[in-house]
Each structure stands twice: as C-alpha cells, then as structure tokens.
Amino acid sequence: MAEIRLENLGHSYDGGTTYALNPLNLTWKDGNAIALLGPSGCGKTTLLNIISGLITPSSGRVYFDGVDVTESDTARRNVAQVFQFPVLYDTMTVSQNLAFPLKNRGISKDEISKRIAEVAELLDLTKYLDERPLRLRSDLQQLVSLGRGLVRKDVPAILFDEPLTVIDQNFKWTLRGRLKELHRVTKHTLVYVTHDQTEALTFADEVVVLNEGSVVQSGSSADLFLQPEHEFVGFFIGSPGMNFLNASITNGLVVLNNQEIGSAKSFGGQNLDSGSVRIGVRPEFLTISNSNGLPVQIDRVENRGGYQLAHFELAGSKTIAKLSNETKVASGQSANLVFDQERTYLFRESQLCGRLVSKVS
Amino acid sequence: MKTRNNKAWFLVLPVILTVSFTAILPLMTVANYAVQDIFSPTDRLFIGMDWFYNITNDPLIFNAFKRSFSFSIQVLLIQIPLGIAIARIMPKSGWKASAALVMVAIPLIIPWNVIGTTWQIFARPDIGLGGYLINKFIDFNYTSDPLDGWILILLVDVWHWTPLVILLVYAGLRSIPPAYYQAAAIDGASQVAVFRFVELPKLKRVLMIAILLRFMDSFMIYTEPFVITGGGPGEATTFLSILLSNIAVGQFDIGRAGAFSLIYFLFIQILSFLFFTVLTLQERAEVTKAK
Missing domain, CATH: 2.40.50.140 (Nucleic acid-binding proteins)
Known part of the structure; x- marks a missing residue:
C-alpha cells in the first residue's frame, strides 16, 4: 500500500522519435482505486508496465511513498499485476499457484497456508485448491490469476491490465463487484487499465483518461461526466x-x-x-x-x-x-x-x- | 447422428494402391526372403522361421543392438539438454535472431555423406586440422582406438542434429506469450523457476517430438559411421544398420538380412508407436480434464 507519484514520466519505444506516453505528472493517493481509461494504443498499458517495472521509462521518475523506484526491477518493487488473460503455472495446483509468489520470497510455510486460505476464501476458490488450473473454467482461471496478485499483503499496489477481457459478460458484473469488495476490505492501492468506460466509472475512485499518449483529464466519475475538461473526455465518456x-x-x-x-x-x-x-x-x-x-x-x-x-x-x-x-x-x-x-x-x-x-x- | 457412407472407401483407394507399390509390396518381398535360405536366384530353400530364431540368438546382432541402443540414449542425453540450453540463449529478435537461426540451420542442409567425408578428414591426426590440434593435448585416433571412434561418431551426430532440437525448442519458446515471463518476474521467480515452471511445461509437446525424432533417426544411423569409420575400429561403431548392410549387400545373405530387417523395422515401429500412444493418451487426459 503506497502513494504512487509519477514525475515527468514519459516513454518512447523508438528512442525518442515518437512518444507512446508523453511526459506526465500524476499523484495517486494511498488506498485509492484508480482506473486508466482510454482507447487501444493510448499508452495505458505502457503506463501500467512502467509502474510495475516491466518497462523502464525513457524519462521521468516513479515514486512509491516518496521512494524513487524508477531503476528497481519488478521483483524489488514488489508490486502485483494481473494480466489480460489468465497467466497460470500449468503444472502446479491452484494452491501451489497461489503459494508461488510467497514461496519465492522465502515466507514461512505456516504463513503461506494461512494466506492461501484467506485469499481462497475471499475469491470463493476454496473447493478448487487441489485442482490443476487447466481443469477450471476460464473465469475461475482468471480468479486464480487474481488470487496470485492478492496473496502478498505488503505490495505497494496491485495493477490490473484489462483483467475482465476474457470473462463472460454475465460473470463480469460479479467479478467487478468482487473486486470492489476486495478493495474495500484490503485497502490496497489498485490501478486498473481498461477501455470500457462503465468498468472504469463504476470501479474507480479516480479515473485517468488517456488519449494518444497524454492524460486528458483525471478525476472522479462525476467530474468526468459533469465537467469534461477536454473534448475527448466529453466524447469518450457517456453514451451517447x-x-x-x-x-x-x-x-x-x-x-x-x-x-x-x-x-x-x-x-x-x-x-x-x-x-x-x-x-x-x-x-x-x-x-x-x-x-x-x-x-x-x-x-x-x-x-x-x-x-x-x-x-x-x-x-x-x-x-x-x-x-x-x-x-x-x-x-x-x-x-x-x-x-x-x-x-x-x-x-x-x-x-x-x-x-x-x-x-x- | 452421423450418416455412414461406405462409398468413401473408394476415395482412399488411390492412396492404398500407391502405398502398396511403394511400401507394402517391397516389405512383403523382404518378408518373402526372410522365410527362405537363398543361395542364388535359382537355388533357394523354404526354411520357415529359422532365420528369426537364428537372429534373436545371434550374439553379433545382439551386440550391435546394444551399441545402437546405447548410442541413441547418449544422443538424447546430450542433444536434448544442449538444444534447450542453446535455444534459450539465442537472440530473440532483430537481425541477430535471423543470423543465429541461419547459422544453427547450416548442419541440417549439408548432404549426409558430405558431412561424413568432411569430419573423416577433419578428425584425422595426420592431415586433419581438428585431429592434428587435439593430438597436441591428448592422443586421439579414431582409426585405431575404439573409444575414439565412438566419440567421433557421437560428436558428428551432435553437430549434425542438435540444430534440429534447437530449432524446435526455439520455436516452442517463441510461442510462449510474454505475459508468462512478466508474471514470473512479478512473482519473483528465479531463472531456474522460470525454466522449471513456465518454459518446461510449455515445451513439453515440442520436446516429445524432438525426442521421438532424434531417437528414431539415431537408432537408424548409417551414413556417418559408414563413411567415417566403416563400423570400426574393430566393431566399435558397427550399429544395426551397418551390420544389416554388411549381411545384405556384403555377404549377399538375403534371407538372413530379410529377417533381420523385419525385426529391426518392427522394433522401431513398436517403440515409436508406444511413445506416440503415451503422448496422445497424456494429451487426451489433459483435454478431458480441462472440460
């Protein structure tokens, strides 16, 4: 759990000719749920990967609680990330999957089983713990992925990269509700990437709207709807x-x-x-x-x-x-x-x- | 309910005919030889299963079998791990990746007897560059020392065929979505853990194919020992195929060679079949589990 501050953060994939993400300054309060909203190719996933440390930004700094983590690799930043489709270790059972991030960090066996039980309880996965993830439906698989993001208590933030894309429309609502509930219970800082305005507006305390690599507006759902500061926000949010x-x-x-x-x-x-x-x-x-x-x-x-x-x-x-x-x-x-x-x-x-x-x- | 229409068999007929002439008839000819003792085209004697008893009790053939089998095992033990190791360190994109792929593929496109001749000269202690250099440090003479002969053939096979394993594994590795590596990084997995829990499970199918191909091919190895050592020194590199061709076209003992070929053929067939069955059963088990 941490406050995330981005300072002059920008990224270019081709050495500075074009910017996938134009330099930006943002501060996200500790414990907030933040949605990064924008059309495909607007730079939202790039921004997420910079925060998780999978990409080193071309310019600017990333601070977690005031500590500069720009140069730290993913493992050292200790963030959790959930991907667009279920990313699971096929040869492990569900509980081994959940234990993996903890085991790699040398956490004691007792603590691990305690955490697994808690997370499984939270996600309703208890009865699947001994199954191989391959045997599960894709929405359950994504829940396991999600669980791997949640087992660690000490993470500064949990990042979601369009995690509901593969989920069946009907189940999306359930999962979204569960995520919100999770946020209420765990008070983690959540960063959620999506191109779905409904998802962003219902989920987040703060929505950051991105277009063509720039932040066009950042604020609450009501702000974006009632007083759009940019034509793009007016056009992108709201239906029609x-x-x-x-x-x-x-x-x-x-x-x-x-x-x-x-x-x-x-x-x-x-x-x-x-x-x-x-x-x-x-x-x-x-x-x-x-x-x-x-x-x-x-x-x-x-x-x-x-x-x-x-x-x-x-x-x-x-x-x-x-x-x-x-x-x-x-x-x-x-x-x-x-x-x-x-x-x-x-x-x-x-x-x-x-x-x-x-x-x- | 599927409709059954037996006319469909007619569509298979051309294939059956072609296969008959290219595979079944020649094989039946061999089967025909196998039950006769043939002295000359006009002088032959039906002897039933005698050759088969003879062959299964022949220490010469049994020793060649042991040689071929242990050669194949050694080939697998070296080429599979080596192939994986090289594929993992190969560049992943850009011109370097293309250059590496081309370089790795070179041994695969050289004619087999050219490979044999090249190595035969290269490894000679008197006029070969490799043989000359290595003799500065240790005694190495594949024409007189049985172990050296064996090592040379093994080395040539590794040089020739590890690239196949590399290419298969490389393709397998490239098909793993980057998210798996990213997730592993986020979970704090070590390099060993990434290999063990991400790459190896995803490579399983490709490795099964590599093992099957390399086992079959190395068990039938012929050209390299034929060109380089001629089966020697002594009998050190007389594999089943070398022995078989000695009997068939050296001694013209067609009947015995026929029985030998059939057993050889059946052995490879059964092993491949078992391997394939285990593989598909395992896959089917996984698919049904997924449902």
Missing part, C-alpha cells in the same frame, strides 16, 4: 457522447447559426475573446420546450425504454438530446431546444475554456 456545435464568440456573446444564444463566461467570470468556439453539451442536459428556445427540426426519435433519444441537426452537426419518456416529441416535429445553464461548456482547441450563460435570465 457529448454533442459538439461549431459557434463563435463576438463581443462576449455566443453566436450559433447567426443567432445570439447567450454570453460566454470563462471560469473566472470575465468574457472570452472573440473568435470561433465549440459548444459542448451532453444529451442529458438538453431539453425541449414549447415556449422559448432555439428552434430545431427533429429528424428521428428513438425510444430506448427508459428514455428517448431525439436526433436533429443543429448548426451543421448531428445532435442528440436525451429526453424523459414524458416529453412529447415526434419525428419531423419542430421543437425549441433549451440548454442547461450549468452544464453547457465552451471548448477552444479541444480544451475547456468556459461556459455558456443564457442572456435571458
């Missing part, structure tokens, strides 16, 4: 993702479709400079009203059971509004669109720069 509309700012007023729709305020409160801007608003924060608002023509309404999605075009962009079932809306109908005051943001060069404040208030 955030709507983006091309607009411009003239003398502090936001102009969309040659129509002034409100004023642009930076987070300090002052007006933003004139120029082009992108309005970002989540489908959840768009409503339609029959009195006032921006007139739009609804193309198509999709009923999803619990809610309905209204598709329409606004300022040349396909836009979606997520409406409650009570809202009366039909395809082909015209409607008046209302932006949520608090949750309509302005982006410049993909970065959050301010929010839209309605002029009529």
